[in-house]
Amino acid sequence: MDLNAFWGLVESSAAETSGQDERLEWLTAALAALPPGEVVEFAVRLDEVRRRVDTWEHWQAADLICGGLCSDDGFFYFQAWLVGQGRAVFEAVAASPDALAGLPHVRVLASRGGVHAWADDDWPDWEGLDYVADEAFDGDLEAVLAERGLELLASPDPEGEQFDFADPAEISARVPKLGALFGKVA
Template identity: 55%
Template sequence: MDEFWALVEASADGARTPDERLAWLTDRLAARPAAEVVDFALRLDELRGPVDTWRLWGAATLLFDGFCSDDSFHYFQPWLIGLGREAYHRVVADPDALADLPQVRRLAGRPRGDWADDEWPDWECLDYVADEAYERITGAPESLDDAVSARGRELRSSPQPGDEAWAVSDLAELSRRYPRLAALFPLSGRGRGSVWETATP
């Protein structure tokens, strides 16, 4: 796990964009033994567990003004991991600590339509880094899943929160649970509807 964090954090050196970080990570992984690429995929999957919770889904809902679907939350998780070990553990311990992160604070008070692609709190493509690196090494496309299965594991493909479910569409409850985040991202109520219901137990 220490090596995983070292790679993820080193990818951010030099203020790389998310795409540049992905290219850097893929190149580094592709230069390693195939087994270490499988290790990387498994560590990423393991780190999803503590952030695949209703507690974090509610916090993400505030960031997305209520439009946090299954996919949005699934891609939010690797973005949070990509912020590094310290930020990750702070937010796992207290989801409202998202309000303290500079990557979140710079979004506050701005319409989501004004957020640059590199600023959005999602990093879907981190999920594909190990796949691409593994294919480069083995020459076999889409073979990482088989290698993961050989270790008796299966990678997460959608959110599966394991904590107590609650209605993340409850605006008053969101404000109560995440007071600092709600102050930065007051909900407009536009989220009510099918997308809210997707993320409501």
């Protein structure tokens, strides 16, 4: 499965269904109908794209959106949510985390006055995407990946030096639009 086929499945799941649970069911069924090698490749492609947004800058953006409540699990599931937004959105945000400020869902979250006003379904996360290939695969996916010398990320592992996500100077320098949207910078 190449990158175009990967994105085609992700985007078709959104076009064919509504809601994350329905998307997961659709993706699981679509993957289960493919040869096992394609399911493995879906898992590999998901890992590859997720690594592109596994940066301290993207984590800062997620933490800002989530009101400072973005743990390592939260950021990992945020990455999956970002993949679920589709290729165009993903590419824009991969290039600049501040592009998140233009997403309608993020703008709605900012307008709600804080995470305590969010419903459970409002959170920008999609944990279930991490398990869809494993559920669709007939066998031990982890063992097949290990035979290939591959180990998928199980939590964030950003490179570089961590910085203070809440520092207004860091917000202004790295994600000024998001900072303004969430009232963290002028």
